[in-house]
Amino acid sequence: METKQKIRDFIIETFLFGADDAQIEDGESLLESGVVDSTGVLELVAFLESEFGLEVKDEELVPENLDSIDNLAGFVQRKI
Numbered sequence: 001m002e003t004k005q006k007i008r009d010f011i012i013e014t015f016l017f018g019a020d021d022a023q024i025e026d027g028e029s030l031l032e033s034g035v036v037d038s039t040g041v042l043e044l045v046a047f048l049e050s051e052f053g054l055e056v057k058d059e060e061l062v063p064e065n066l067d068s069i070d071n072l073a074g075f076v077q078r079k080i
Contacts, residue, residue, distance in 0.1 A: 003077065007072050011035065011044075025069075026073075030069075032067075056079075
């Protein structure tokens with residue numbers, strides 16, 4: 001499964017409770033739209049680490065890496 005789709009599925013299942021009608025644009029800010037809060041970012045990091053076998057360092061916990069599906073997928077691709 002494509003990286004973006006895995007990330008999208010996780011976000012919908014975890015933060016939108018599997019809503020069938022959930023729509024998240026790839027470039028949409030997850031924080032600004034209220035989909036993810038600060039605790040949710042930690043859940044996203046745990047998912048990325050377990051799903052893709054990478055380590056997210058403290059200095060990488062920035063919106064440029066984690067605030068949209070596009071950013072998350074790009075971050076994962078750079079790390080692996």
